[in-house]
Amino acid sequence: MKNYRLSYAPILLLVLSAGTSPATAQVAPAADAGNKIPPALEYYKGREIAQTMHFAGAPWLTRESRDREEDCNKLLRELKLEQGQSVCDMGCGNGFYTLRIAKRVGPKGQVYAVDIQPEMLSLLNERAKADRIHNVKPILGTVVDPLLPPESCDVILCVDVYHEFSHPEQMLAAMRKALKPRGRLVLVEFRMEDPQVPIKIEHKMSKEQILKELPPNGFKLVQQFDGLPWQHVMWFEKDEPK
Numbered sequence: 001m002k003n004y005r006l007s008y009a010p011i012l013l014l015v016l017s018a019g020t021s022p023a024t025a026q027v028a029p030a031a032d033a034g035n036k037i038p039p040a041l042e043y044y045k046g047r048e049i050a051q052t053m054h055f056a057g058a059p060w061l062t063r064e065s066r067d068r069e070e071d072c073n074k075l076l077r078e079l080k081l082e083q084g085q086s087v088c089d090m091g092c093g094n095g096f097y098t099l100r101i102a103k104r105v106g107p108k109g110q111v112y113a114v115d116i117q118p119e120m121l122s123l124l125n126e127r128a129k130a131d132r133i134h135n136v137k138p139i140l141g142t143v144v145d146p147l148l149p150p151e152s153c154d155v156i157l158c159v160d161v162y163h164e165f166s167h168p169e170q171m172l173a174a175m176r177k178a179l180k181p182r183g184r185l186v187l188v189e190f191r192m193e194d195p196q197v198p199i200k201i202e203h204k205m206s207k208e209q210i211l212k213e214l215p216p217n218g219f220k221l222v223q224q225f226d227g228l229p230w231q232h233v234m235w236f237e238k239d240e241p242k
């Protein structure tokens, strides 16, 4: 498995000065659904695939400054989630977005919270319990399959995640199957186009690169939003809804 190389300049300084080193920690092996998993890609369509963010860095995901830096509530408003929807928080980490989404879709809705690191799901579970949230279903996925039920999701949200997929084509095919016919896959990625965004380069993606990768895998771009401080948001639907 890959090492987590610290990708975010602010936490890098913090962690190195604290003398710990998630930069060299091993990511826990992914669950194996019984199928042989092909070797991880290092590059996809000319892009270097980022290392998986190790769970030791999880506090960075729930840092106090995140709302200010990334305007997370603005993103949530733009998603226009509705009560009763079924939403997947793909690569949920410790559940920063999962819990907020769970409140938005309400008790009649459901959030599938998928990650490949069981430690991330444990952290999410603790946070959900503390907030008394009961409509979250954690799923330990594999690097090739999020193990979602077919045609189960109105929305699959990938915040700062897609660029880490070691098997992008398998993940895209699996997410395509998990979407309802008019369901939407939302990619939220740090803007490669903007050198001011203080994130390591392989954890950023340009729109051009995203459009090299998604349409050949059966997705069409249907909407975009450029009003966040650091990220762009791109909505995709299946190119041929079944």
Ligand SMILES: C[S@@+](CC[C@H](N)C(=O)[O-])C[C@H]1O[C@@H](n2cnc3c(N)ncnc32)[C@H](O)[C@@H]1O
Pocket (backbone or CB within 6 Å): 052, 053, 061, 090, 091, 092, 093, 094, 095, 096, 097, 114, 115, 116, 117, 120, 141, 142, 143, 144, 146, 158, 159, 160, 161, 164, 165, 166, 171
């Ligand atoms: C940078 S974190 C983002 C976490 C969360 N989306 C957030 O914004 O707070 C990326 C997460 O994606 C997960 N991840 C990487 N590859 C994955 C895959 N193939 N399937 C599911 N999760 C994955 C990592 O384990 C990590 O928790």
